[in-house]
Amino acid sequence: MPYDKEKKKKYDKKYEQSKKGKEVRKKAKEKYRQTEKGKEVEQKYKQEYKETEAGKKTMRIRNWKQMKVNCDDWDALYEYYVNCWECENCGVELVEGHTALNKRCLDHCHITGKFRNVLCHYCNLLRGE
Ligand SMILES: [Zn+2]
Numbered sequence: 466m467p468y469d470k471e472k473k474k475k476y477d478k479k480y481e482q483s484k485k486g487k488e489v490r491k492k493a494k495e496k497y498r499q500t501e502k503g504k505e506v507e508q509k510y511k512q513e514y515k516e517t518e519a520g521k522k523t524m525r526i527r528n529w530k531q532m533k534v535n536c537d538d539w540d541a542l543y544e545y546y547v548n549c550w551e552c553e554n555c556g557v558e559l560v561e562g563h564t565a566l567n568k569r570c571l572d573h574c575h576i577t578g579k580f581r582n583v584l585c586h587y588c589n590l591l592r593g594e
Pocket residue numbers: 552553554555556557584585586587588589
């Protein structure tokens with residue numbers, strides 16, 4: 466009987482979707498992650514992802530959630546945030562970054578969690594609560 470590639474493919478797919486197949490793959494993945502090479506690849510992947518637009522967005526929104534910002538349209542909020550280039554309080558030009566005094570900050574009410582303004586770091590500090 467000739468080797469049936471299609472049949473094999475179908476069988477593999479079925480196996481992959483089976484409970485046993487999923488388990489096997491999960492185990493292999495876990496094992497790979499424990500290796501030096503696996504760790505390296507994962508780290509690199511994470512790092513690279515953070516540099517992408519999608520990654521930046523994901524990280525930013527995750528950060529807001531940790532800050533207890535309350536929002537029902539994260540996409541819209543993010544769009545608004547990244548397109549804001551002036552502090553809504555003092556009008557200073559905003560920059561991306563982690564240390565600059567005029568870095569872009571999301572000001573939110575610490576009681577309700579509701580987004581208020583996009584501010585520079587300095588104004589955000591002054592405003593506090
Ligand atoms: Zn400001």
